[in-house]
Amino acid sequence: MLQVYEVSHSYGKRSWLPRSGSRPSVLADVSLTIEEGVCLGLLGTSGAGKSTLGKVILGLERPSQGQVLFQGKDIYRADKTVLKGLRRELQVVFQDCYSAVNPMMTAAQIIGEPLDNYERLSAKEQQRMIEQLLVQVGLTPQDASKLPHQFSGGQLQRVNIARAIALKPKLIVLDESISSLDMVHQTQILSLLAELRASYGLSYLFITHDIRAALTICDSIAVMDQGRLVYTGDATDSILESDQPAVRQLVSSILPEHPSGRIVFE
Ligand SMILES: Nc1ncnc2c1ncn2[C@@H]1O[C@H](COP(=O)(O)OP(=O)(O)OP(=O)(O)O)[C@@H](O)[C@H]1O
Structure with missing residues (x-):
């Protein structure tokens, strides 16, 4: 369904600085595939290039080299009409649930935005759909009139997820x-994502530093280091045994579950 072919990217020259050469490569020759209904975990330490690859896949950052094919179409060469169709199939949920929304908009307006852009529903149909979406993400129809500051972080992330699934995307x-959520909300949102994936046949690109979260929800895992893909494999405990240095770094950042295994600060 999605193919990334030999993508390289750097964020361009600092032309306003004298003698500022090209910037270093943020993505170097990255190729990966996401099949329909599959969850791929994209891991790596800070600055590895994960979010840049996410933006390239979403059509938000044209890569310096390489191709991104979504449903067989090159998203950086498609004409406007095709691109509009592809955009509804590709959605995103960011880390910071508060900055992802307009603080003056109600949950109904936030979830209704993509419906306004892509669907021609009557006011009644749209209201019914928004209420269904709220219930699907574990909120209530009464939450429709609330503003972002009236939700907890976990609840607002559910609103963002409702917006992302409103158009029944593919990825x-x-x-x-x-x-940015506490452990309780993290677990709840992970199981919500798993449920939605099963009922909609969604694919996910799950970008994270957290190898445990990735092992909970993903089918396969790709690890990036300094712009390169350095590990790909199934999301099984075998990754914990890998001797690839970037993978070892991620594995060693897992906190031991038992307090006796934790570092004691004197
Ligand atoms: N808009 C930008 N302009 C210039 N450089 C950027 C831009 N966005 C990211 N970078 C640089 O690209 C590199 C990769 O950043 P990116 O955000 O893709 O990494 P990441 O793996 O997602 O990191 P994190 O886990 O910390 O979010 C970093 O060195 C970063 O400073």
């Missing part, structure tokens, strides 16, 4: 979507 890029 959702989840860019650190659970990272």
Whole structure:
């Protein structure tokens, strides 16, 4: 369904600086595939290039080299009409649920935005659909009239997820979507994402630093280091045994579950 072919990217020259050469490569020759209904975990330490790859896949950052094919079409060469169609199939949920929304808009307006852009529903049909979406993400129809500051972080992330699934997309890029939530909400959102994936046949690109979260929800895992893909494999415990240095770094950042295994600060 999605193919990334030999994508390289750098963020361009600093032309306003004298003698500022090209910037270093942020993505170097990255190729990967996401099949329909599959969740691919994209891991790596900070600055590895995960979000840049997410933006390239979403059509938001044209790569310096390479191709992104979504449903067989090159998203950077498609004409406007094709692109509009592809855009509805590709959605994103970002880490910071508060900055992802307009603080003056109600949940109904936030979820209704993509419907306004793509569907021609009557006011009644749209209201019914928004209420269904709210219930589907574990909120209530009464939440429709609330403003972002009236929700907890976990609840507002559910509103963002409702907006992302409103058009029944094929692929959702989840860019650190659970990272800013506490452990209880992280677990709840992970099981919501798993449920939605099963009922809609969604694919996810799950961008995270958290190898445990990735092992919970993903089918396969790709690890990036300094712009390169350095590991790909099934999302099984075998990754914990890998001796690839970037993978080892991620594995060693997992907190031991038992307090006796944790570092003691004197
Ligand atoms: N808009 C931009 N302009 C210039 N450089 C950028 C831009 N966005 C990201 N970068 C640089 O690209 C590199 C990769 O950043 P990116 O955000 O893709 O990494 P990441 O793996 O998602 O990191 P994190 O986990 O911290 O979000 C970093 O060195 C970053 O400073």
